[in-house]
Amino acid sequence: MCGIAGFWRLGGAPRESLERQVRAMSARLLHRGPDDGGQWCDDNTGMALAQRRLSILDLSPAGHQPMHSACGRYVAVFNGEIYNHLELRGRLTAEGKAPEWRGHSDTETLMACFTAWGVPKTLQASIGMFAIALWDRQQRTLSLARDRLGEKPLYYGWQGDTLLFGSELKALAAHDAFRADIDRDALALFLRHNCIPAPHSIYRGIHKLRPGHMLQIVGAAPRIARPVPYWEYNDAVHAGLANPFVGSDAEATDALEAQLGASVQSQMVADVPLGAFLSGGVDSSAIVALMQKHSHRAVKTFTIGFGEGGYDEAVHAKAVAKHLGTEHTELYVRPEDALSVIPRLPSIYCEPFADSSQIPTFLVSQMARQHVTVALSGDAGDELFGGYNRYLSARKVWARMQRLPPFARQAAAGALRAVPPATWDRWFARASRVLPRRLHFATPGDKAQKLADVLTLSSGEAFFHQLTSQWSDPASIVIGATEPVTLLTDSHAWPETDGLEHWMMAMDAQAYMTDDILVKVDRAAMANSLETRVPLLDPRVVELAWRMPLHLKIRHGQGKWLLRQVLYRHVPKQLIERPKMGFGIPLDSWLRGPLRDWAEALLDEGRLRREGFLRPEPIRRVWNEHLSGKRNWQHQLWNVLMFQAWLDAGMSDHSRGNSYEERSLSPARVDL
């Protein structure tokens, strides 16, 4: 696990300049790889590659990068892990194509595979998480590639005559050719999704390579190369649905336990200390249970808890850990600890990123790093096995609503909107004594508005888009923006599924999971030089999950049924069963309390006008409504604030020099 960076200056450049620039780029990635670093340049072609290494496997110098293939044709920098690399070595040997091995690193295996099989076939044969830049000296071709599901990041883009690429934007920004032009269209996407979906980035001309894609840039016509997929999630969806698992519930549970167990086992290989995050929920508990099953020693597990009521999962995690006999470490964080992370967020994420669980994820990584170098996580369980509440509510709300004819829905929406939210609040307050408990809402006016929005939607897909949007019309907030088409709005790119639930799961895996969850985990962990691994994203687990019919995922009004069955074989049900909780912080009240002055300064009307990105009126309106307590706009405000904080940290202005340095929480200090 590491960080990679590099560039291609067309027409070549003096060696001294190539080395200086690529060193500057890789210096920005020190946190991703504090153990070792290297670079390679070719003044003739203008190619420069650099890598920072966090040693996990093959701690010897034989694992040093950039690495050359035995034949001398290829040189590469690599970030990630290939879990089946020993198997690949076996295949090479069987084919008589294995070189004499210098060490036992997976990078060396990959180099031999590239030599023997070429790029696409090697990528298709590799199971793991990775980002790679491979230079073919003979053909003068650069290949960039990223793992199937987007666990490891890779950004790239042309700036004039120079192609820049690297694991994080901060590396690209260190190059002289980098221009920090903010992409307003991408900013609109950010306000909708809390993150900037691939292939976009906050900068014009810079892209994220999409998961499962490779980009081959040929020296003869370099500027117009386009990424092509070597693996497609939709294919896995279609193949799974076309070839469903046949067998009893118990057989399905056996199959998943065997496959997930194998994946966990393959991901426990490391030459350094390894552990796991444990929240006490279904996914992380299942991963830890299988780790413990395959380990002779007690697995190291980590949890953080919040003192504030309602957000504390640590007690549940502790009970699960005790039952499984893990070596458990928990840390209770105070609000000050969480708040102290906020000023670091712009530099950790390099581009605006507003999933507020970024804060606890950072804290738990920070703690885990004190004990281990690698941590397994339970991410992806919700997308693969149907865990999100929206899959359940789609069935309940959407299916029920469809029974109403469109005109009736329109009329009902009109009626709900005709009454101002404040009036709804008043009516509910008066009626609360006679209403049943389940109708006691915290903010009825807010809920009425949201229900009205949902009633006017035309399809299940639109319903999902609405559910996953923060600002419903972000292009009207960002000055000069047109919102680009994304996977969620491009029906040609949708998979064909057997129903809305599976469709939503396939969408979440390709959008929310790769653009939000995996970005959040990678950056938070890497900022602490911690490697994370996600066993549920082993492509064999993904493919198996898609063979499982929906009734094995959502049953009795509960998600992740099958994964639960695997877990219940190791952990008693009563330790797990409780309402699903996010990994969240109490943002709504913090924005009205300790973060208020900080937010007020960032949302100042004059400032917004001066910056010229966001229209002040709608933002001020939402801010004031939130402060009044009548409506809860925490998510909408948090993404605006994260953009503002990012701007304030100078991330948009590379000419200021010290852009990516961390700065204090300005302009207003956080007071508790």
Add this chain to the structure above:
Amino acid sequence: MKRLKVTLFSRYSRLGPSTRLRSLQYLSELEKRGIDVEVRALFPDAYLEALYGGNPQFAKYSAWRHYGQRISELLRGDGHDLAWIEGELFPYLPYWLESMLGRSARPYVVDYDDALFHKYDLSPSPVVRGVLGRKIDRVMEHAACVIAGNPYLAARAEQARADRVEIIPTVVDEQRYATVSHDGREQPVIGWIGSPATEHYLLDIGDVLLQACAGGRAKLLLVGARPEVAEQLAGIDVEVVPWSEDSEADQIARMDIGVMPLRDGPWERGKCGYKIIQYMACALPVVVSPVGVNADIVRHGDNGFLAAEARDWLESLQQLIENPGQRARMGQAGRERVEREYSLASQVPRLADVLWLAERC
């Protein structure tokens, strides 16, 4: 080395701004990169002169003759490696006819610098919408590459399932534009360049201009507008000069601040912001409406201002009028930006790559 033989099916000759800027100005540079381009304009300069020179009836009748000529060129076939089409081969002919007649123009790249498709899909005539509404999408779909002047046009091509889409902005030949030093003049000149067809955008900000120029603090120079416009801007010191290709750069060099007001609409989003790039090439600070690609070209506060509302327009203009140092700084930033991104030199290699690669498809 193999040379690439390309036939350019342009709409106009030298007098058509799109043709001149999107293709003709590149030809000598492309030749140095092994690409020989044969130009086949649909309408000759004489047609445009008749159209704008007060003889539109004649132009209308002669149009059919030009269609006939293009058909015979296509039937003859030039034995090219690649066709390079400006927008479409035959305006107002349906796709099936266009593709049948254009059988020899394959493979082809097609270039758009405005939202040509809205001429059909937003036409007031339901017949045009019905017959031609998706025509341009079909043209895009079958192209080896769609060259789009901005992201709005590129997005349409993506939706049309084009195999390949490249954004190449409309650029200036930076050599033609001198960067003049605009030392703190007593009365700075707010400038606008355009045509009678676009002058209504300028009149939209008439009140703002009146306030900004009040008391002789600034004056106005309009290039290419009708002289009558001055009457609609009563109270402002206005000079209106006609446009010509030879004098445009010198006229812009007389300005101190360049403006491009626009309304927000589908047509406007498809524009390529060429006049902003011209202003910037002369090292002028700019104030523009944040519509479409304008917001990409102008870095707010760096090389100019984005002004969404009247209030923003007035504040930005006043600030620039009062502040010669800021004008110079922003002008310089704009010129650098042009050289880097919106100059002929910066885009020639990309266009050459697009053409070479399209031929191989």
